[in-house]
Amino acid sequence: MITPPHQPTAVPAAQLLVMPLHAITEIHGETGLRQRLTLELDQLPALDRCVVEDAATWAAQLHAGQRRTREPYVNHLLRVTLRILCYYRVTDPDILITALMHDAVEDQPWTMTGLPTGHGPPPREQAFAVLTTRYGPRVARLVDAVTNPEPEAGVDRVRQYLDHLATALADDPWARVIKLSDFTDNGVGIIHTVGPKVQRSARKYTGAVPILRALLHRPDTPLDPQVKDHIRRQLDLAQRRFTAILAA
Structure with missing residues (x-):
């Protein structure tokens, strides 16, 4: 029996670690990408691993319900982070957190701040303040650098x-x-x-x-x-x- 895509099935770790990121996406969806991230984060010190996992969880909450054309938006954030970790060989937790948060201020400033939508321009300044409080000024500065400006x-x-x-x-x-x-x-x-x-x-x-x-x-x-x-x-x-x- 063939398992339908995007179902939360357990994937053997050895298999998941050698799969291309888009193949994981197509076959195992968000569940597979999160599992791959968990496996890759094992190389980090415990405190760094915890804070990156926290950012991954928060990113999923912030972008819940948001989609790209064929997938949940969070898949993109997970792949961007995994690429930096697996292929760029970067384990700096601030960089990994920024990768997970890189679209949050642009796409979800109201969710980040808890402010009501539809009342004036997006509250980007307040969203950056929330990001600074949660993950520090370096992460906020990096997210700012990769955030597209308002049209x-x-x-x-x-x-x-x-x-x-x-x-x-x-x-x-x-x-x-x-x-x-x-x-x-x-x-x-x-x-x-x-x-x-x-x-x-x-x-x-x-x-x-x-x-x-x-x-x-x-x-x-x-x-x-x-x-x-x-x-x-x-x-x-x-x-x-x-x-x-x-x-x-």
Whole structure:
């Protein structure tokens, strides 16, 4: 009997540890991704492991009910975090927490603050204060660096996105690491998306590749040379996929 996708079934740890992240997503869903995160966090000291697990639980609560086109939104956050931990070889708990929280202020500021929705602009300043209280100023600063700015009237959204990438990440090497994983999940993973968002995303992201490639290879980007080569190949793959989508 074949188990339907996204059912909470136990997965052998040895099998889960060698599966690509999108394969875990397709076969085992959020349950599998959370199990993989738990397995990977075993390499961290106990206190670090606990605080990252807390962030994973809170992220699931904040984004509960929010979806991407084919999946719960929290799957994206888990993959971004796992990529940093497994493939970028980064175990700094602040970086992992930021990866889990990287969309919270942009998408869920009302949930973070408990303020009522629909009364004025999103309470981003208050959400950053909550984040600072819970995880410290460094996490809040990193989340701020990777959070897209509020749309400006009369400003092209794609241009605003690209300008923000180039400026917000220029002076924050660790924010680049988080954004590279985020972009990889969105860009290389674009083939797992369906509907009109595919074309929109390809148009938006294709201009980001040269910006991110330049930031990746800056000497102060805190990743090993082998990891940088891996990410460069991922950026190249994303660009090939954008080109194919836009040509179609």
